[in-house]
Amino acid sequence: MATTFFLSTDAPVGASEPEPSGLVTPTPAFSPLYQQIKVLILKSLQAGEWKPGEPIPSEMELAARFRVSQGTVRKAIDELAAENLLIRRQGKGTFVATHAEQHLQYRFLRLMPDSGDVTSEGPAERRIVDCKRLRAPADIARPLALRTGEAVLQLRRVLAFQGTPTIVEDVWLPGGPFKGLTAERLAAYRGPMYALFETEFGVHMVRAEEKIRAVAADAVSASLLRVAQGEPLLSVERVAYTYNDVPMEVRRGLYRTDTHHYKNALS
Amino acid sequence: MATTFFLSTDAPVGASEPEPSGLVTPTPAFSPLYQQIKVLILKSLQAGEWKPGEPIPSEMELAARFRVSQGTVRKAIDELAAENLLIRRQGKGTFVATHAEQHLQYRFLRLMPDSGDVTSEGPAERRIVDCKRLRAPADIARPLALRTGEAVLQLRRVLAFQGTPTIVEDVWLPGGPFKGLTAERLAAYRGPMYALFETEFGVHMVRAEEKIRAVAADAVSASLLRVAQGEPLLSVERVAYTYNDVPMEVRRGLYRTDTHHYKNALS
DNA sequence: CAGTGGTCTAGACCACACT
DNA sequence: GTGTGGTCTAGACCACTGC
Numbered sequence: 001m002a003t004t005f006f007l008s009t010d011a012p013v014g015a016s017e018p019e020p021s022g023l024v025t026p027t028p029a030f031s032p033l034y035q036q037i038k039v040l041i042l043k044s045l046q047a048g049e050w051k052p053g054e055p056i057p058s059e060m061e062l063a064a065r066f067r068v069s070q071g072t073v074r075k076a077i078d079e080l081a082a083e084n085l086l087i088r089r090q091g092k093g094t095f096v097a098t099h100a101e102q103h104l105q106y107r108f109l110r111l112m113p114d115s116g117d118v119t120s121e122g123p124a125e126r127r128i129v130d131c132k133r134l135r136a137p138a139d140i141a142r143p144l145a146l147r148t149g150e151a152v153l154q155l156r157r158v159l160a161f162q163g164t165p166t167i168v169e170d171v172w173l174p175g176g177p178f179k180g181l182t183a184e185r186l187a188a189y190r191g192p193m194y195a196l197f198e199t200e201f202g203v204h205m206v207r208a209e210e211k212i213r214a215v216a217a218d219a220v221s222a223s224l225l226r227v228a229q230g231e232p233l234l235s236v237e238r239v240a241y242t243y244n245d246v247p248m249e250v251r252r253g254l255y256r257t258d259t260h261h262y263k264n265a266l267s
Numbered sequence: 268m269a270t271t272f273f274l275s276t277d278a279p280v281g282a283s284e285p286e287p288s289g290l291v292t293p294t295p296a297f298s299p300l301y302q303q304i305k306v307l308i309l310k311s312l313q314a315g316e317w318k319p320g321e322p323i324p325s326e327m328e329l330a331a332r333f334r335v336s337q338g339t340v341r342k343a344i345d346e347l348a349a350e351n352l353l354i355r356r357q358g359k360g361t362f363v364a365t366h367a368e369q370h371l372q373y374r375f376l377r378l379m380p381d382s383g384d385v386t387s388e389g390p391a392e393r394r395i396v397d398c399k400r401l402r403a404p405a406d407i408a409r410p411l412a413l414r415t416g417e418a419v420l421q422l423r424r425v426l427a428f429q430g431t432p433t434i435v436e437d438v439w440l441p442g443g444p445f446k447g448l449t450a451e452r453l454a455a456y457r458g459p460m461y462a463l464f465e466t467e468f469g470v471h472m473v474r475a476e477e478k479i480r481a482v483a484a485d486a487v488s489a490s491l492l493r494v495a496q497g498e499p500l501l502s503v504e505r506v507a508y509t510y511n512d513v514p515m516e517v518r519r520g521l522y523r524t525d526t527h528h529y530k531n532a533l534s
Numbered sequence: 535c536a537g538t539g540g541t542c543t544a545g546a547c548c549a550c551a552c553t
Numbered sequence: 554g555t556g557t558g559g560t561c562t563a564g565a566c567c568a569c570t571g572c
Contacts (some may be wrong), residue, residue, distance in 0.1 A: 019555065030543055030567090030568075032540075032542090032567095033541075033542070034541075034542085055557095057370055058556080058557065058558080059557085059558070060306035060556090060557090066569090068542080068543090069542060069543045069544070070543090070544090071541090071542065071543065071544085072541080072542060072543080073370035074539085074558090074559090075542090079557095080458060082349070083534060088558065088559090089550095089551090089552055089557085089558075089560095090549065090551080090557070090558045090559065091549075091550035091551035091552080091557050092550085092551060092552085092556095092557065092558080093557060093558075094557090094558075107533070108533045109529075110533070145354040196462060206534070207532065207533060208532075208533040208534075209530070209531070209532055209533070209570085210530070210531045210532075210533060211497075211528040211529070211530060211531075212479065212501065212524075212528060212529035212530075213501065213528050213529070214481035214482070214499035214500050214501040214502075214522075214524050215499055215524075216498075216499050229502070230484050230497075232274075232481035232499035232500070233481050233499070233503075234479065234480065234481040234484055237528075238533075256479075257479075257480035257481050257482075261478040261479060261480050262478070262502075263476070263477070263478060263479075264377075264476070264477045264478075264479060264502070265474065265475075265476055265477075265533055266374070266375045266377070266475040266476070266477060266505075267350060267351055267473070267474040267475075274541085297548090297549070299548095299560055299561085300560075300561070301560075301561085325538060325539085326536075326538080327537090327538090335561080335562090336561065336562045336563070337562090338561065338563085339561060341540090341559085341560080342560085342561090343548070344539095344558050355536085355539065355540090356539080356569090356570090357538070357539045357540065357567075357568065357570080357571035358538050358539065358569035358571080359537095359538065359539080359541075359569080359570060359571085360538060360570095361538090361539075362536090364566075393568065400565095431549080468546095517572090
């Protein structure tokens with residue numbers, strides 16, 4: 001493998017001169033070479049040419065493929081690594097980021113125990129409460145870039161830490177990419193949900209945006225989280241995106257924050 | 268100005284050879300040259316050699332000063348710019364970041380109106396409720412790296428958007444660096460509080476960490492924010508740091524989130 | 535126009551991982 | 554040892570700003 005390159009960017013067969021690439025800015029806006037390379041790498045990632053966890057070709061190989069210097073692909077990779085799409089490992093290679101790895105396991109979960117760190121309380125116990133197929137209401141369809149009424153999957157689950165139910169969340173997924181997802185498959189899977197999305201559905205979540213509010217517990221949430229109705233809870237509304245800012249998940253979580261807090265770094 | 272360099276890093280007077288710098292890794296851990304340059308620039312920033320808003324010397328000048336190539340100082344500056352300590356402006360120079368600028372004005376305020384953006388509701392109305400000098404209780408002293416009982420300033424203020432009081436926050440500052448801060452000076456100042464800290468006290472906040480919880484409004488907060496007692500509010504505990512991770516502020520804010528939300532990006 | 539940061543190249547050498 | 558990413562250099566040229 002890895003010898004059959006995709007076509008559109010390959011140089012003409014007889015090309016021999018290491019001329020500074022056949023990539024040229026069309027006309028209006030100036031775009032540096034390394035940005036164009038970045039887009040090409042992104043396309044390969046999106047097309048699944050290299051899967052999460054796998055190594056991408058070495059800098060030298062990519063430089064040869066794109067007919068640019070190593071420094072130029074280096075800069076492209078640097079940016080992709082800064083965006084957490086790629087991971088560089090000195091002496092080994094550059095790898096496609098994945099949620100299946102120990103270190104990046106709960107990259108998007110910002111709830112921390114008030115004392116101690118994440119590891120101190122062990123893995124969360126997960127319970128799938130519900131999983132059904134339905135027509136997307138307008139407020140779910142819009143952020144998923146679907147039309148109202150298109151098929152979506154909705155699932156609800158509860159996460160407990162050391163026996164205390166702490167998070168209840170509803171997740172909405174577009175029906176197409178996630179066709180075949182069931183409560184059973186979710187329950188059977190060991191590891192983060194986003195890792196399952198990668199391995200079973202080829203969907204890698206790259207980034208997300210959250211809107212956070214304080215709300216009063218309604219009857220259902222209160223009973224699931226075993227708190228009094230009206231108790232303050234953290235409401236976390238997330239939209240998660242794959243490559244190229246394609247939205248792939250809407251999630252609304254309610255967090256108990258009596259023994260945990262949402263941690264955020266500003267800079 | 269800008270011809271008198273600081274001493275410890277200047278090369279010996281008679282040096283003529285452009286040898287690859289006099290900076291050498293002491294012994295145990297390997298530290299690349301550009302990291303050492305980064306530390307030196309950081310020291311100059313901390314020492315106030317260049318003030319917020321001012322330009323730092325050009326890459327060429329710094330390269331000459333440190334006896335390294337332009338590419339090496341470039342990489343150092345790149346990292347500092349990525350950390351929002353410096354701002355690069357093509358054709359103009361590299362500048363020390365400041366909270367006094369329009370674009371970076373409310374860099375640390377993540378509360379957004381549910382509809383529209385920050386600019387749509389105009390500037391917040393600010394009201395200083397209280398400002399007093401007191402001995403630091405243990406839970407304030409610790410994060411400020413002070414001893415319990417040392418002098419701190421505490422101030423409380425209310426921020427209102429379009430007439431609706433939305434944020435009430437208590438701020439604690441170390442008494443030393445902020446000696447002379449009064450409610451009057453705060454009230455008189457136009458612009459963000461962190462901009463005042465820079466110009467009046469030479470303290471530039473570089474980063475911060477926040478712990479977010481949902482809490483019920485107590486009597487005092489409820490009346491200040493004009494909500495019912497027990498209403499859910501977002502509690503935001505912030506510790507803010509200057510250069511070199513020196514803590515300089517503890518802040519506890521209570522946010523109404525009925526028309527606003529706390530926005531966060533995950534990646 | 536000169537000066538700034540930004541891009542691109544080419545080559546040398548270093549640190550690290552595997553085998 | 555070989556191959557990977559990481560550092561450092563030197564020089565050329567480009568894009569942007571302001572005089």
